[in-house]
Amino acid sequence: MGILFIIFNIVIHSYWRYAFNLAAAPVINNLPNATTILEDTSTAVRLYILDVTDADGDAITCSFGAGTTPGTGQTRFSLRYESTTWAIYTVAGGVYDYNSQPTYSLEIDCEANGDKDTSTYAVQLAENQVPVIQNVPDSVNVSTLTAAIGDNVFTVIADDTENDQITFSISCSPATPTCPFEIFDSGAIQLNADISNFNIPGYDVTVSVSDSRGSGIDEILTILFTDINSPPQIQNLGSTINVPENTVLGSTIVTTLCTDSDATDTLIYLMSCTSSGSTYFQINSASGVISASPTSLINYEHILSGGSTSFTCTVTCNDGRASVTATVGFDVTNVNEAPAFSQNAYSISADEGAAGTVIQTTGYEVTDEDASDTKAFTMDCGTATGFFSIDTSTGLLSYASDYDIDDGVRPSNASCVVTVTDSGGLSDTATLSITINNLNDNAPAFSYSSYVWFVSEVDPVGTTVGTVNVTDGDIGTYGDLAYSLDQSSLTTEYFEIDTSGVVKIKNSISALGPGVVPTFYVIATDGGGNATRATATVIIAATTTPTTTSTTDRYKTFFDDGRNIAWFTACCIVLVVTAIVIGIMCFSYTGKSSPDFRFRCCRLWEEPARELPRNWGEDHRYDYKRRRPPRVTRPRRDPARFDFWSESYRQMD
Template sequence: MLALQFTPETPQPLAITSLPTAYDLPEDTIAETLLHTVVYSGVTAGDTVTCSMNTVANFFMKIVSGSTNYGVYVNANPTGLTYPNRYDITVTCTGAPSGSTVSQILQVHMTKNTPPTINNVPASISVDSTTTGSGVTIFTISASDTEGDQLYFEIICDPTGCPFEVFASGAILTTASLEGTTVGGYDINVYVNDSRTKVGPKVLSVTITNVNSAPTITNKLTTPVSVSENVAVGTTVRQYTATDVNGGTLTYSATYNPTSGGTYFSILSTSGVVQTASSINYETLTVAERTVLITVTVRDTGALSDTTTLTVSIIDQNEAPAFPKTTYTLVTDEAGAGASIGNPNFQATDPDASSTITYSTTCTEVTIDSSTGAASFTSAYDMDVAGTTGSITCPITVSDGALTDTATLTVTVNNINDNTPTFGQASYTFTTANTAAVGTTLGSVAATDGDLSTSSFGTITYELNQLTLGGDYFGITTTGNLYVKAAITSLSLGATYTMTATARDGGLLSDTADITIIIPSTTTTTAATTTDRSKTFFEDPRNIAWFTAAMVVLALTIGLILYMCIRYGFHFKKYQKTYRSRRVDQDRERLGEFVEGKWKPWKVWDKPR
């Protein structure tokens, strides 16, 4: 029988079998990368092994996904990891609960990055501006990297502001249409970057053909121009001209400061003519509006332009005053020199605020107040004068001292009853027999009237008041003749009769005269007028009036004298009796006062004591 004897195997200590070792890390690494997987052996039964590393920037340790092993990693987008640095990472693994531990070194060496390469630049290309719109690819950059790094492209233009951009694919596209551009070309500086190394610039020269050039205004003006108010609409202020090397249609436009200037001025888009667009009234403009700054722009079909400014000063002009109407009328009555006719209220106006207007007329019959326009008669205007008309037509002129306007004033003059009929005498006396036949004319008592006989005011009618005669015996013809109207045989012989004649015109103005009829005591006396004899004193009623007044005064005087005598005689006797025996001197003194005219008849003498 064969007998075997086994000797127990000695346990191996915990060991990291994958270390020590080294790892080459490219300096352009940007992704989180596993550098080393830790492998260990000699694990004591029942132990659990954990591994860790010392602290090194940009590196860390974690369990490798899908296994139970630990791994050493570099962070994503590490910073400061540059060639030729080396990093020593100490990895320590520990068994628990046995407490066995082991450490090993992982050396990380940084390797230099290989720059990318631009393959097709420098280069030159041409681009037609008339056919190249927005979003058009004009060039594609070709670049490579031996390490297969992600490449990033960048472009910088000279001059700046180019209408190009580059995409991740390396394609360079237009950002706007090149039509109308004024730039003839760009140098595009091309760069490529693999996140570690930026390569460039490499120049891509872009020549733009058929470039549009801006038009040029050839007759710009730096001095102001003047425009008078009230010039005709469409008056040319200035005409601009422009040239364009590309030819084509040019269009003119303008802006105005203040904006109200666009009301008064405009520019013709095809010809460049700046002209007045509406009537300009200087007086209605504010101070700011009397100077207009016009900015003129000329554009070509490619929207390129040139501009200039034009300062226009609006000038005030003297403007004629004006009547609001062509004819005016006034109605008045005939009157004396200087009498007011009225104010026609001409209300003429002058656009010039500083102007003073005056009124005048060449009419000889009418005077016009130069300031107010009020009318008055130059001389007496009497409709009762033969040939005087009832209408006056006067030309009226308003003037500001230089310019004038005219109108017509028509004055209608009314004929008024401005004259009272008047008898030639205050009284008349006629003598006639009571046998005078009916129709016999005794004489004339005709009255006169200053009003024309052709008017109603100059027509005189007569009336007789014969109440004292007791009958209608006499009459007055329309011509003023007094005649026997009815038989007067009933009038007494030797009697005198008085009646009143009234002369009245068509305007009811009147005058009166007294008529005395004397019937002689004999019947042989023929009728006689007041021209046959003179009046007696008492036949004139005016003598009777003053004679009566004189008699009244005389009677009052006699009465006063009688009163004085009676009053004086009573007091004198009374004092003579009472003071006869005493105070003689006193009485004499008082009597002396009387004699000297100092006596007062209403004074009562002192009673005796």
Template sequence: MENLIRLSFLLGVIGPSGGTVLLVGLPNVVNSPENQPSGTSVFTFSVNSTSSLSSGFPYIINSSPLTKAFKISSTPTDYKVLTTGSPVLDFETTQNSFDLQIFVQDELGDTDLQILTVLLTNVNEPPVFLDNLADQVVMLYISEGSSIGAIYQIKASDPEDSTNTLTFSLTPASAPFNVSPIGAISSTKIFDYESDPHSYSLVVEVKDPKGLSVNGTLIISITNLNDETPYFTTTTTTYPIPEEQRPGTIVANVTAQDPDGVGFINTLLYRINTPTEYFTINQLTGVIQISMTIDREAVPFRLHPNIILEIEVRDSPSGGHSSTTVITFIVQDMNDNPPVCSEYAFSKSVPETEITGTLIIDLNNFCKDIDVESPNNVFNFSGLAGLGSSERFQLIPAGSGKIVLTGNLDFEDPNNLAVGNEYSLTVVVQDVAPPYYTNNIYVYVKTIPVNEFPPVFSSPSFVFNVSELSPPGTKIGQLYATDKDFPFIGITYSIVTGGSTLGSTDIFWIDPSTGNLQLANYADYETTPKYVFTVQAEDSGSLVSTASVTVNILEANDEEPICLPNSYALSVPVDQAIGTNIQGFRLTCTDRDSGPRSFRYFINSGNINNHFAFSPDSGSNISSLVLARPFDYSGGSDTTWDYSLRVYITDDNLLSATARSIGVIQTGTVTLNIHAYIPGLTTLRTTTTPAVTYVLRTANVYSASGWYVPFVITLGCLLLLGLLGYLTYILAKYIRCRPSPKPDTQQLIETPEKKKIKHDVFWESTKINTVFDGEAQDPVTGHIYEYNSKSGARRWKDTKQPIAAEQTSPHVAVTPSGPTPRATPTKREKTPSNPVKADEIALRPVTSNRLQTPGQASPKVESANEGSANRSPSPRTPPKVS
């Protein structure tokens, strides 16, 4: 509208040939081809002016028809009418003629207005795209895996004639696409994003029948789908890891790739499918870490050090595809354990005679290193130290742990005695691999003495003398032997042969510890005057030596005379002549240690009035009994007719006075029974055969082996006496005589009126240990008394005396329906261990209905406390007496 107004104004002031400014070349008519691009020159003109042009002039002030398809552009010399390209002037669709009014004005105000007519000329144009190909690159997207088929329809037309048939083509021809005659573009294959190109750039060409063409660009992109399984890119499947790694230590990093990942937002997730407590995996990065310390020496890694894990990778977010791989961790052994020994202190006993080169102990049998692999489990022994370590003990070979004896251990060598006969050795067991763990082992070698030497007697033979009168236990002498073995343990002496009399027990006994030789029995010179026997000395190792012992038995007068006959009966007439042999009797005596002339005879007893004597009375081993004094029965001097003579025969008549003084006199006895008779009164013929009487003497010898017999008998008697005493005590404690009850002298209950039915009331007395746990006031006297809540016993509180019967009788009431009850104590109880006191007797009435007639009521006995309960309150109501 502004331009129209301005045009009207100008038309009003501009006239023909007005002013000093002039548009040269205008008015004019020009031809311009259709569809010229922007900036195409349509017409060139110039301006003549005497002054400078006003700013912005010349310009097109109007057009017919109105259009903005033209503009004026200035150059240093002239002006050009150019196409603007908007709109595009098309012969077929727009006006074919345009009148452009060009106006110019100088600074003086002079103006000029001319018309330029532009005539459009028809040009044979190529086809045009009717879709986006006309002005841009068209982007198409095809999902991988899509089926073969049409993907795009080209829309084009021939501007000259829309009915013309156009020809379509694609470049490059090798692309897996084709175009149909009607412009339909189709794919010729199923695309795989992972193996095919991800995009194709196609040039679409459209030709008209005259050969003119138009090109458009079509870019086809293949879109990725999650149709591929991820795969592991890690090529390492075996990982050696040291044992004892800290939790959190990274031991592996598995990686994977998803073929769908290129150009496709995707996340891979990792996890361990194998159950394990030793490893964890980062699900986003695939980093595998230690989660628990692994001990190579523990089960199962000691035998099976490989840990096999199945690792799974899965794509995300769809999560529809996964794959697995197996990796193996080989747990490597480290020297993390020192050598371990079952014992660290050993005690070995070695005989002193052990030869050099003897193996004392092999420590390898007791030590081990639980590390699995070499050299971690290899160790050696070194540092043998201690008493005797260099002179007598060594590790052979070095480091082997075999302690070998290299010196002597002879106890008899004074330079070879260890403290307490024991050598203390120290050995170091050490790893051969870093960090060289060590432990100390202590070996105590105790030297055992060996019985190398037998005992040796101080003399090969010993001679001793002993009197045959010496009693058992007499020391004869001592045998002594020595033993070169060290330490000296002891020698045992024994008699091995001889030392006894044929048919009797051993005569000699030797102390096994001291070698003292003693008599064990009486020796008999007459039986064996000399003993030759062998004594043995034996050490603790059963080595023995012997010595010959000769014991000479010194003769002594130790035998009694033995006379025959030992007992005899004789008869003698009263008129026997003096000095004559009585009935031809003779004694014949023998003595093994006395000669025939050593006997002496005398009558010790029974020789009344000395009628009898022996002739000879000494100096002979045969003597006769003679009448030494006549009988005098008629004169009364003799009254005894039977004589019993006790005859002693001694062997001392040849011994010296010194011998007699020491009592070495032996005596034999003979008994003679003599009967005196008067010849002619009786005929007495002696027919008695001399009898021999053997006197046996028994010696009661104590046997030390039977000491336990009197001990056991004595102990049994003491135990029996103790048992009898205990039973007597029990009987005396629990069996006591019960005293007879005494009748009561006072009537406790008033006598009721007599009736037909008699009711006997008995009082049962119970002796108890009373504890008075309550107090009450007597309703009659008003005094305070104490009572036992269980037994009913009472006593006055002030005097601590029991309540008398007459004072307690008001507390017991009997209904007057029966005769007067009689209180009779029928039962008494007491505890044996607790004496009963007078104030601990409670009377408890007992009612007997044995005389009650059926239908009659029993007498009622009640406590007075029941009737006086309201009148005499107490802290604790005493029990009722029923």
């Protein structure tokens, strides 16, 4: 409801205001009026400040009306509000042309609260005036001998009645050589290039003067050259010269032939080359001799890696005022170069091994400037040459046959000369020192895998038991032998062995007794730790009388071999034990004097015609349960005599 009330009051107020014309209209107080501007005006310039008032103090807005010259309100003029009033401006960048539109009419409409006032403002254009050149003569002279860059040749004077900014420019004829002059805003014409070598008579220089609207005037100034120099001439360059690589440093390749008609002129030579050509070729500035560099060797392969082996050089012959140039080409040609070992001497160390074993881990580092060359390796090891084989493509050495220093034929050290030859036949050599490491590749070998020795039970400590024969295929330290005994199967170390392989009695063997056959191991160990063992058996024989040494040989009897005595003795012991056990079994049941004993032990023989039962138990039951004879009363046995066998009989009863 509040909003509707406000809207209602506004409508009523407006109605009464306009119905009874209660508001006062704005008034433009200082129009109509007019002003004049130059047709070359191109910046925003304030032309006129409007004096506009409104009795009610309402805000005033001014704009161009429909009566304004078409398009001028947007493209050439504008109205700006400045603080308390409005002003008329030209538009920056606006184009004014007296010939097409000399006058503009601007209709100004100023409005306040719906009321407005309209008036006009006229703008008139002032036509632009062309600048005038005051002092250009027909010609001026310039000496090519004395004139220098920056010298003033002539100063053009021009003015403009409207004091417009004047701009100068020039152009030269002929177009080549390039015009050596330039003109500044002051009108000064100066040299901007060296004309000492110019041999043309001069230039026609067109001087153009223009104002800010581009309107101007042209005048031609002829600049004549005096003291013209005759340039030198190069007679013999322009071709390509082949230069072989490795050309001697500083040697002459070609001499530049340069002539000059001015006999008093002193000629100076310069040369510049493409890429790195200046590194390999140089020219004598006084004589024109082109030679190989005295410091940089011409290397085809190195130059090729840079991209090209051809160079184009420009030679300049200068007489002090003028110069002439000519080109010369240099093609670097390839020459075969010898391969080279990176070292003069090499050494390798390898273990002895089988035929074909490669004894070098890496090949030789060989450089050859000719990357396309193939390389072949050969060697000469003197008398040891046949023991080795060399890979012709890599230079790696291998054994030509099984290499074993222990054979006494193949040396542990050899000195060789290795030769590498390229495909062009050039070669290089290096020495190779070979050291072959002796390996512990042989274990000690006993003459027999087992030994049997005989001793008497009464032999004293230190008595020789026997000797082992051991060989080792290795030479040197690895062939040194050490002996030891493994008597872990014996309770005591009864024997010992010396450094020559002789086994002796270490402790008395009498405790072992006759017929005992102790067995142990003899161990042979070489200097490299390889060990081999053999079985040793010692037969201890009983001795009742001192033994004598007989020189008469005889065949061995059965009991001469201690091992036969051993097993024969064992068999006898087993038989005796068996008989004792059987006797105890029979005796332990009834006793040896009882009738039962006799019946049980002899009944089998008393009744030979009866068929025997299947086993001993059935025989027992048959004899004692079915046909048992009258029981004989006997004293009760001592429980201490009861044993397993009697208990078994009782259980079966």
